[in-house]
Amino acid sequence: MITAISLLSLLALLFGLLLGYASVRFKVEGDPVVDQIDAILPQQQCGKCGYPGCRPYAEAIAKGEAEINQCPPGGEVCILALADLLDCEPKPLSTEHGIEKQKMLAVIDESTCIGCTLCIQACPVDAILGAAKCMHTVIAEECTGCERCIAPCPVDCIKMVSIPLAVNTWKWPYPALPPTLQNPMEPVL
Amino acid sequence: MTLWPFHGGVKPDGHKSLSNQTPILQADIPPFLILPLLQHIGEPTEPIVKVGEKVLKGQIVAHCKQKKDCHLTMSAPIHASSSGTVVAIEHRAVPHPSGLTAPCIIIETDGKEEWIECLPMTNYAELAPDVVRKHIARAGIVGLGGAGFPAHIKLNSGAIDTLIINGAECEPYITCDDRIMRERPDEIIAGAKIVMHILGGAKHCLIAVENNKPEAYKALLEAADERVEVVQIPTKYPMGGERQLIQTLTGKEVGRSQIPASVGIVVHNVETARTVYRAVQLGTPLLSRLITITGGGVEKPQNFEVLLGTPMHVIIDQCRRKEGVERLIMGGGMMGFALPNDEMPIVKTTNCLILMRADEIETSRLLEMPCIRCGACTQVCPISLLPQQLYWHAKAKDFKKAQAYHIFDCIECNCCAYVCPSHIPLVSYYRYAKAEIHACQHKGKKAELAKKRHEFRTFRLQRDKAEKKARLKKLKTASNASKEATIKAAMERVKAK
Numbered sequence: 001m002i003t004a005i006s007l008l009s010l011l012a013l014l015f016g017l018l019l020g021y022a023s024v025r026f027k028v029e030g031d032p033v034v035d036q037i038d039a040i041l042p043q044q045q046c047g048k049c050g051y052p053g054c055r056p057y058a059e060a061i062a063k064g065e066a067e068i069n070q071c072p073p074g075g076e077v078c079i080l081a082l083a084d085l086l087d088c089e090p091k092p093l094s095t096e097h098g099i100e101k102q103k104m105l106a107v108i109d110e111s112t113c114i115g116c117t118l119c120i121q122a123c124p125v126d127a128i129l130g131a132a133k134c135m136h137t138v139i140a141e142e143c144t145g146c147e148r149c150i151a152p153c154p155v156d157c158i159k160m161v162s163i164p165l166a167v168n169t170w171k172w173p174y175p176a177l178p179p180t181l182q183n184p185m186e187p188v189l
Numbered sequence: 190m191t192l193w194p195f196h197g198g199v200k201p202d203g204h205k206s207l208s209n210q211t212p213i214l215q216a217d218i219p220p221f222l223i224l225p226l227l228q229h230i231g232e233p234t235e236p237i238v239k240v241g242e243k244v245l246k247g248q249i250v251a252h253c254k255q256k257k258d259c260h261l262t263m264s265a266p267i268h269a270s271s272s273g274t275v276v277a278i279e280h281r282a283v284p285h286p287s288g289l290t291a292p293c294i295i296i297e298t299d300g301k302e303e304w305i306e307c308l309p310m311t312n313y314a315e316l317a318p319d320v321v322r323k324h325i326a327r328a329g330i331v332g333l334g335g336a337g338f339p340a341h342i343k344l345n346s347g348a349i350d351t352l353i354i355n356g357a358e359c360e361p362y363i364t365c366d367d368r369i370m371r372e373r374p375d376e377i378i379a380g381a382k383i384v385m386h387i388l389g390g391a392k393h394c395l396i397a398v399e400n401n402k403p404e405a406y407k408a409l410l411e412a413a414d415e416r417v418e419v420v421q422i423p424t425k426y427p428m429g430g431e432r433q434l435i436q437t438l439t440g441k442e443v444g445r446s447q448i449p450a451s452v453g454i455v456v457h458n459v460e461t462a463r464t465v466y467r468a469v470q471l472g473t474p475l476l477s478r479l480i481t482i483t484g485g486g487v488e489k490p491q492n493f494e495v496l497l498g499t500p501m502h503v504i505i506d507q508c509r510r511k512e513g514v515e516r517l518i519m520g521g522g523m524m525g526f527a528l529p530n531d532e533m534p535i536v537k538t539t540n541c542l543i544l545m546r547a548d549e550i551e552t553s554r555l556l557e558m559p560c561i562r563c564g565a566c567t568q569v570c571p572i573s574l575l576p577q578q579l580y581w582h583a584k585a586k587d588f589k590k591a592q593a594y595h596i597f598d599c600i601e602c603n604c605c606a607y608v609c610p611s612h613i614p615l616v617s618y619y620r621y622a623k624a625e626i627h628a629c630q631h632k633g634k635k636a637e638l639a640k641k642r643h644e645f646r647t648f649r650l651q652r653d654k655a656e657k658k659a660r661l662k663k664l665k666t667a668s669n670a671s672k673e674a675t676i677k678a679a680m681e682r683v684k685a686k
Contacts, residue, residue, distance in 0.1 A: 053647075171628055
């Protein structure tokens with residue numbers, strides 16, 4: 001009887017120590033689920049979801065405060081990936097947060113710009129270059145197309161333009177559907 | 190010599206006798222030359238001439254962005270292929286499956302063919318391999334078999350044991366390599382020897398010719414000496430594929446993620462070897478290339494030596510175009526792609542133009558029918574992939590699965606689509622899947638960069654805020670201290686009175 005109790009207590013102590021050690025030794029910084037969600041989000045930092053950036057939105061999803069369909073730049077692909085990760089039903093994109101569209105590029109009309117720096121302060125990825133009372137310009141390579149610079153501009157000199165298709169960005173299309181009776185064969189060439 | 194067969198492959202009708210009966214002709218100088226800034230695999234070049242500038246034949250008009258050490262970059266300079274005046278630097282349609290435009294230099298030729306001073310390197314054997322390699326890089330030479338890989342990068346491969354000169358020319362319709370092997374075997378062999386010198390210790394040199402080109406084989410045999418071995422190989426498509434050729438000749442398989450140099454082998458096309466010869470012995474850069482104009486759409490199918498940048502219609506007209514041409518294909522009958530018009534220029538990678546009339550196009554092949562799981566594609570795949578599985582996953586847009594089935598090892602040789610009884614354009618599905626995966630990876634990289642920049646910005650804003658706070662606090666304590674000091678001084682003054 002005594003032996004059994006003491007043995008079990010000893011074991012409990014031993015495992016307790018082991019678990020205590022493991023929790024210190026293998027401590028995971030941050031929330032891994034948030035990281036996984038954040039990796040799926042498109043990182044435009046546009047704030048259209050109602051949160052200040054992709055990371056806060058990811059945290060909100062992880063806490064269950066936000067829906068998975070609030071990211072217009074990510075669109076359907078993003079929603080499907082999130083549904084897959086979180087094991088929940090995919091939903092159509094919530095229209096109150098925006099609609100899915102092609103990625104665009106912000107361009108400053110340099111002759112109209114008055115150098116107010118408001119857009120520089122608004123840009124979440126520091127993609128606008130300039131100083132007070134000097135002309136500003138967008139670094140095209142770094143622009144994520146989030147549109148956060150549009151509203152603050154007092155002279156409306158920032159426009160979103162579509163990125164032209166070039167030989168190196170062109171993609172092979174999905175093979176055309178086989179011709180059917182409803183869709184007769186297109187003439188060759 | 191022992192040969193090792195590779196898995197799969199097909200034997201399509203060659204259509205070679207259409208164009209290999211007559212000698213190579215020199216094409217006319219066109220009134221305008223269109224030189225795209227990107228004619229090879231790698232980084233595009235930047236123009237170094239201005240509109241209105243006079244250029245001489247052989248003058249460099251565009252080179253790599255770095256301006257120096259171009260021989261280290263994946264780029265090849267572009268030369269003016271005839272003398273004249275630069276009239277524009279603008280976007281023009283280029284021969285690409287997309288039919289899109291790309292930046293080009295347009296030269297109006299003056300017909301005088303005034304050369305820039307040629308700098309041959311006839312004493313190459315006494316020079317260090319690296320010096321000769323730089324010379325090759327300056328000459329703008331790329332792989333002329335059709336892929337356009339910059340030659341100087343391949344020549345910098347380290348320890349090479351065997352050089353293979355690829356004269357297989359397995360693609361249907363193309364015969365320009367066949368003709369050049371018959372007409373200029375000496376130049377090809379001299380070029381091969383130069384390449385061996387650049388590669389340092391290359392011990393063997395094999396020139397492989399398919400056995401459907403007996404005249405070319407004979408001509409090379411006569412011109413060869415003990416340093417080069419001419420080998421006849423079976424006619425089978427895709428024999429001319431780098432990995433297939435290496436396996437046939439040496440029995441060595443180049444792994445999925447390896448390059449041939451990792452097994453001590455470098456492969457060059459016969460025409461590349463000849464261009465190397467001309468660059469070193471005569472000092473002429475890559476200004477022209479051989480091209481086959483063939484198919485039922487022309488009256489006189491013919492091989493030409495064409496100046497790079499010549500618009501396609503100029504050269505097609507020289508072959509007398511027939512009425513009712515339905516399709517223009519650049520490349521061979523198996524891997525070529527259709528072009529929307531013939532206004533585009535001939536570039537370093539244009540080895541063949543096929544003009545097809547309606548009766549030559551198998552319209553039945555345009556009807557895609559359901560896959561019946563017959564497995565014919567698996568039997569012919571030279572890479573031993575599972576084309577059927579790749580097709581299902583690409584069609585269902587399940588790119589992860591497609592990658593698990595090694596879609597990126599596919600060489601797009603079209604053997605699977607050729608034998609498919611349901612006429613499924615299998616390779617089109619693979620190309621689509623590959624493009625989507627690449628685009629996704631690119632997007633991921635961009636997102637990663639945007640995330641980093643956003644994180645740094647957040648950090649910077651917080652840091653600035655903290656610094657400002659600290660500064661204000663310091664100012665406040667300083668002002669407090671000075672206030673106390675003034676009060677104290679005033680008290681002391683009062684006391685003193």
